[in-house]
Amino acid sequence: xxxxxxxxxxxxxxxxxxxxxxxxxxxxxxxxxxxxxxxxxxxxxxxxxxxxxxxxxxxxxxxxxxxxxxxxxxxxxxxxxxxxxxxxxxxxxxxxxxxxxxxxxxxxxxxxxxxxxxxxxxxxxxxxxxxxxxxxxxxx
Numbered sequence: 125x126x127x128x129x130x131x132x133x134x135x136x137x138x139x140x141x142x143x144x145x146x147x148x149x150x151x152x153x154x155x156x157x158x159x160x161x162x163x164x165x166x167x168x169x170x171x172x173x174x175x176x177x178x179x180x181x182x183x184x185x186x187x188x189x190x191x192x193x194x195x196x197x198x199x200x201x202x203x204x205x206x207x208x209x210x211x212x213x214x215x216x217x218x219x220x221x222x223x224x225x226x227x228x229x230x231x232x233x234x235x236x237x238x239x240x241x242x243x244x245x246x247x248x249x250x251x252x253x254x255x256x257x258x259x260x261x262x263x264x
Contacts, residue, residue, distance in 0.1 A: 148236065148240070148243060159225045159226060159228070160225075160229070163221070163223075163225045163226055164222065166221070166222065167215075167218045167219060167221075167222050170214060170215070170218045171215055171218070174211040174214055177207070178207060178208065178211050181203075181204060181207050182204065185200050185203075185204050188200065
């Protein structure tokens with residue numbers, strides 16, 4: 125017999141189970157939210173940095189165009205395109221990393237649901253009640 129069964133037979137289990145249930149649900153939601161926020165922040169930060177570098181390179185190239193020979197212009201164009209490709213590759217890598225982190229947290233959540241289906245249904249029901257109450261309050 126496990127601890128939860130013993131507690132339920134003693135009469136204290138319902139309150140303890142509810143507390144455990146809320147704690148587990150809150151932890152899972154916080155983990156998923158934190159991973160999503162961190163991934164989005166990382167991608168946004170890198171994208172801003174790379175876009176800034178790209179803008180600086182483009183400004184530099186534009187300022188030099190009038191004095192460049194055709195060969196120098198071709199070299200500058202190739203350098204700029206290489207930078208664009210590098211930025212694109214970096215962005216794709218960060219998006220892939222973000223997707224992986226989010227997928228990992230979704231898998232953790234799915235695992236929780238499979239391991240504790242009744243708690244999961246309870247969490248969904250409580251969440252639905254809370255959202256419904258908030259919507260009803262806002263309409264009033």
